[in-house]
Amino acid sequence: MDTSLLVLFGVLALTAAACTWTVRTALLASGTISGLWTLFEAWVGVFLMLGMTFAAAAQVLIRYVLVEQVPIAWTEELSRLLLVWSAFWGAMLVQRSDEHLVVTVFFDRMPRIVQSIARLCIDVLIVGFLAILVWYGWISAQLQLGSGIALPLPIALFGYAVPVCGAVMILYTIMCTVRRLQGDPLAHRLETEE
Numbered sequence: 001m002d003t004s005l006l007v008l009f010g011v012l013a014l015t016a017a018a019c020t021w022t023v024r025t026a027l028l029a030s031g032t033i034s035g036l037w038t039l040f041e042a043w044v045g046v047f048l049m050l051g052m053t054f055a056a057a058a059q060v061l062i063r064y065v066l067v068e069q070v071p072i073a074w075t076e077e078l079s080r081l082l083l084v085w086s087a088f089w090g091a092m093l094v095q096r097s098d099e100h101l102v103v104t105v106f107f108d109r110m111p112r113i114v115q116s117i118a119r120l121c122i123d124v125l126i127v128g129f130l131a132i133l134v135w136y137g138w139i140s141a142q143l144q145l146g147s148g149i150a151l152p153l154p155i156a157l158f159g160y161a162v163p164v165c166g167a168v169m170i171l172y173t174i175m176c177t178v179r180r181l182q183g184d185p186l187a188h189r190l191e192t193e194e
Contacts, residue, residue: 009051011054012047012050012051012054013047015046015050016043016044016046016047016050017043019046019050041089041092041093041096044089045086045089045090045093048082048085048086048089049082049086051078051079051082052079052082052083052086055075055076055078055079055082056075056079058072058075059075059076059079062075073150074150074151074152076150077149077150077151078151080158081151081153081157081158084158084161085161085165087161088161088162088164088165088166089161089165091165091169092165092168092169092172095168095169095172095173095176096172096175096176098176116180119180120177120180120181123173123174123176123177123180126173127170127173127174130166130167130169130170130173131170133162133163133166134162134163134166134167134170135163137159137160137162137163137166138162138163140159140162141156141158141159141160141162141163142156144156144158144159
């Protein structure tokens, strides 16, 4: 593996750890394993976003300024890989707290019991869709053979974002559904207390 790529991964890991460390008290508020998992999720998310940003910036800098001095060819592939993973990782993170964008024009006008039934049906549909996504994502990732042109990593890493993050999204959807059925409201960060 290219030394510059290893150095970039090391710098990104340390930078992501430093960024995550600054917000650790808010993430570890529960003091449980779930707090540690939340800290890990945040670290991976920061790592993916910083990696994508650094790789894209390096690509532009190398292509237009240092084209003769620095022969690094893997920046474009790495930024695409991290973009795919950060998109699915971000979807997984907002699924944990049930904060995906929704249009609630009709939903808010329904009676509470109809809202509860509709929400349960929506959760079942989401789990079903994610199960199909995970199944075919796994099959698709298994069929991706070989390695990248410039990046010495298996090309299947692009495809594994779908089943890995999709499986965790299924778990989070089930957890949110159980909390709703138990009457435990899901606290959204954007809601204001009145």
